[in-house]
Amino acid sequence: MPTDTPPPAPQPVFVLVRPQMGENIGAAARAMLNFGLSRMRMVEPRDGWPNPRAVATASGAAARVLDHAGVFATLPQAVADCAFVFATTARGRDLTKPVMTPERAMEHARALVAAGRRVAVIFGPERAGLENEDVARANAIISVPVNPEFPSLNLAQAVLLCAYEWGRQAADVAPEVLALAGTDLARAIEIEKLGDHFEERLEAAGFFFPPAKAEGMKLNLRNLWSRMPLTRADVQTLHGMLRQILRRRDG
Structure with a gap:
């Protein structure tokens, strides 16, 4: 039958090995869905399955991660179809x-x-993490560079870190953006005219003294404006400030 729901994108399976608390399972589901992951498997959840506390913690959309989660009796069964295990x-x-x-x-x-x-990607139980027998079945280890004096991570925290890295590498997100709050960055001509206005007012106020240093002082001011990510609103505000100072002086 046709469906409007697109098939899930290729992604890793996150396997929770002997998870203990339903709340942590639900929190792990939320962390996964935050970054577009939905394939969860569990090995011997301590309190059985389904777990109402897990569903309550997942809350909302993340509950569908739990709805489709597979439950297995052993870790080898849970990863039997996988070609690579972390x-x-x-x-x-x-x-x-x-x-x-x-x-x-x-x-x-x-x-x-x-x-x-x-x-x-397999994650161990909250109390002590994965056993050596579990890790022996993996092809590689993921180790988070944490404080060596307190290296323990909550189950959902560990899931979140791996899910974040998976999602981050898929998204074309700039590491830094400037939120412009409804305005635009000022154009070069607008910055130029602002510099002219400042020079005019400062010249009238006798700021550029002694004369031998005037050109260097003006150059430094122009360099100042070019280093500042001024918006058009910023430029208008600065022009307005200069005009108001002049009005008060002449008034």
Whole structure:
């Protein structure tokens, strides 16, 4: 039957291994959906499934992540169809594996998914994290560079970090933008005229003294205006200030 719902975009599967609290499962679902992820699997959730506390914490749209979550008896079953598995852990392991930051791991995951391979990211239970037996089944480790004196992350926090890196690398978002609040940046001609106005008023006030330094002082002022991201509203305000000062002086 035709449907208006587009198929989900290729993405990794997030696997919660022996999660303990329903609230954390729900919070993990919210973190996933924040960044466009919807494929969750669970291994032996402590309090069984479905879990009303998880649904209540997920609240709203994120509940659909839980509606379609798969529940498995063992980790090997949960990742059986995956070609590459990442294990998230903060503790040192006596295992020889690549250790990646969340940023690098999700970059690698994107390349694998783009090549048609299914990727899983596994997260351990809240009390102690993944066991060595769990990590041994992973191809690589994700380790977050946290405070070594307090390395423990909440389950939902760990999910959020990985989901954020996945979503960030997909979005074409500038690292910094200027919110203009309904105005536009001033054009070069407007900045030029503002500089002229200031020079005129400052000249009349005797600011450019001694004469030998006047040109250098004017140059510094022009450089000042060019460094400032002035909006058209800013320019109009500064012109208005100069006019009002002149009116008060002449009044």
